[in-house]
Amino acid sequence: MGAKSTFALKCLQWFIRGIQFCCCAVGLALYSYFLAVAAQNNVTIPKWVRAIEGIAGVGVLYTFLGLLLLCWLAGHPFTSFIAIVLDIAFVGAFIYVAQANRGGAGSCQGRVDTPLGSGDAAASPSGLPTYGRLCKMETAVFSVSIVAILFFVLSALMEAVLVRHRRKEARFGPSPANNYTSGYGSGKGGFFSRFRRNKNADSDNPNALPEHATPDQIRQSYNTEATAVGNEPEGYPKYGESGHQYDGQTAYPENSVTHDAGRSTNGYRY
Known part of the structure; x- marks a missing residue:
């Protein structure tokens, strides 16, 4: 039972880290496109665009390493503490990303604001896609940043759960009580063995009346x-x-x- 619960918690954290990785990868890909188009057309690149590119890039690296380290260091107190701190930091970072891309929260019609300038949605600057298309890309970044915020909060909570589970595993296994298998729930008889122990304890009660011969x-x-x-x-x-x-x-x-x-x-x- 202990090994199964550990594996289930790891799978859940892998899923969470996988969603985070995808969100960061989408943001990195779209902002890399913005930077590449701006460089080809000699468009001035705002500093906040470079900052978002950096946040997305670091996020991809961090979530990828998190997926790998889950195989060996899941629930380790030191690494989990670092992961919780970084998760909270990324929550703040993606709040900034969402705020910077708030122009994509609208309908992308009429006059729009994009990372490469502002203008009518149907207008197409020289060498650039239309502002409406750039706005829709910005909408995608805004959406994945909201999802990333939620999943970085979940991953921080899951790291705390993994640490607690690891401590329980170390406290209750392996021993003769659980047939020398790891896990606090893997002893022979499992949960129902408690009722058998209570029954035996009642039978050994010194205050119990003797049976009639x-x-x-x-x-x-x-x-x-x-x-x-x-x-x-x-x-x-x-x-x-x-x-x-x-x-x-x-x-x-x-x-x-x-x-x-x-x-x-x-x-x-x-």
């Missing part, structure tokens, strides 16, 4: 109150014991010194 459990006794009638084994000497009468005589020890009539200390005699 059944007829086959009554011991042979000389005490008439507890003597089982009719359950004597074959050949049991009913007579011949000290103090019993046999044919009108009382059995007494044979080899003894008699102090009083009918009393002795060793052996039997009649």
Whole structure:
């Protein structure tokens, strides 16, 4: 159970990192296109365009490394702490990306603002796509930046979950209690073994009343109150014991010194 839960958490974090990687890759690809077109047509490139290009590029590198390191360092406290810090930093960075591309949040009709200038959506500057097309590219970047913000928040939470899960794994496994397998839920019997342990604990309760004896459990006794009638084994000497009468005589020890009539200390005699 422990290995399965660890694998499930890793798969979930891989999915989250994969979405982040795709979002960063889309932003990097589109802004690389903006920079390439601007360089070919001698268009002045704003600093914020270069900043977004850098954020997207670093995001691609970080998420790619995160996908690889999940194989070996998932839940490690040191690496997870660094990942949480970077995830929070990327949340802020992509908030900036979304704010810079807010021009793509509209309908991309009429006058629009794009990373390569402003103008009518149908207008096409020399050597550049129409402003409407540039606006739609900006819309794509705006959309993926919102998605990236949400998934960087999720990945930070998942890193905390992985650290907690790793600590539980280290605390509960492997040991004789779980058949020397890793995981706090992999012991033999699993969850239901707790009920068996509780049942055994109840049976060993010193305050519990003893069970009533059944007829086959009554011991042979000389005490008439507890003597089982009719359950004597074959050949049991009913007579011949000290103090019993046999044919009108009382059995007494044979080899003894008699102090009083009918009393002795060793052996039997009649």
